[in-house]
């Protein structure tokens with residue numbers, strides 16, 4: 001508990017050859033390939049964090065009785081490392097991910113890392129696997145970083161685990177949409193909710209994703225790409241998708257997004273768009289948004305653009321909304337809207353160092 005957590009690198013970790021790496025980087029996809037290393041640390045009750053290290057990426061050993069496998073005491077984060085033109089490597093607002101992970105940890109009764117420990121773990125991994133960060137000119141590719149923490153204690157009793165493992169793995173990611181910005185269709189889930197009042201909706205935990213899958217399938221069965229979830233108590237207000245926040249652009253240049261009610265995940269992309277909106281001549285507006293307002297606004301032309309956002313895909317335009325007994329086009333001409341394009345480009349320009357980082361959002365990793 002007293003010694004600070006550090007992440008020294010194991011010697012002699014086998015690495016893929018430059019040829020093997022380049023073959024993967026030529027077409028990385030998303031979440032399929034991983035770098036040579038991973039960062040890990042262990043927390044034990046009474047002792048705190050210890051045994052931080054960067055070791056070979058590979059299978060982990062868990063007892064079948066490990067609490068996470070039974071009670072899903074697990075949280076994660078997602079952020080990217082971007083290569084700038086001069087070869088340096090940067091992350092975007094990692095302190096926001098550190099703070100969110102600490103909030104998720106509190107909700108799932110897991111221990112937390114300090115912001116410094118969190119950023120150190122990213123830096124240690126990226127430094128040793130820096131060749132896995134795609135080139136600056138690789139078409140907005142990046143190295144996706146996935147920190148996660150889980151109850152590794154071998155115990156079936158129901159209580160917060162006394163042994164916890166933290167880890168960071170890294171996966172080269174191509175442009176999320178290789179075919180360009182294709183609008184998706186959304187299904188309003190009627191059978192399922194993603195989160196409920198007092199639940200874990202605001203925490204980034206695996207359990208939320210597990211429970212959103214049935215809603216996703218419901219959407220796919222209705223011919224849609226994804227599901228949009230409404231508030232679970234009144235089925236009236238728009239919340240978010242399974243893993244992305246939602247934005248609406250109005251005819252009079254307001255940028256609307258559902259307010260954080262405790263059942264919505266506070267996206268870093270969401271927060272950044274709210275800040276960027278003013279620079280783009282938009283008026284940000286966070287409030288409860290009835291699903292009927294979307295349907296009416298799409299029909300009347302009051303809502304001109306709809307998009308979802310998150311770190312992995314940055315921006316996903318929404319083309320169509322469907323529900324039991326009806327549908328509407330999110331955008332009548334079917335094209336990707338001007339604001340959707342502009343705000344996405346603005347964020348990517350900052351992340352890739354093509355625009356000045358006037359907000360102080362970038363942290364150098366390598």
Ligand SMILES: *Cc1c(COP(=O)(O)O)cnc(C)c1O
Nearest residue numbers: 243244245265267268269310311
């Ligand atoms: C991670 C996540 C988001 C997006 O958050 P970002 O920080 O922007 O990547 C949105 N909704 C859910 C449910 C999420 O898990």
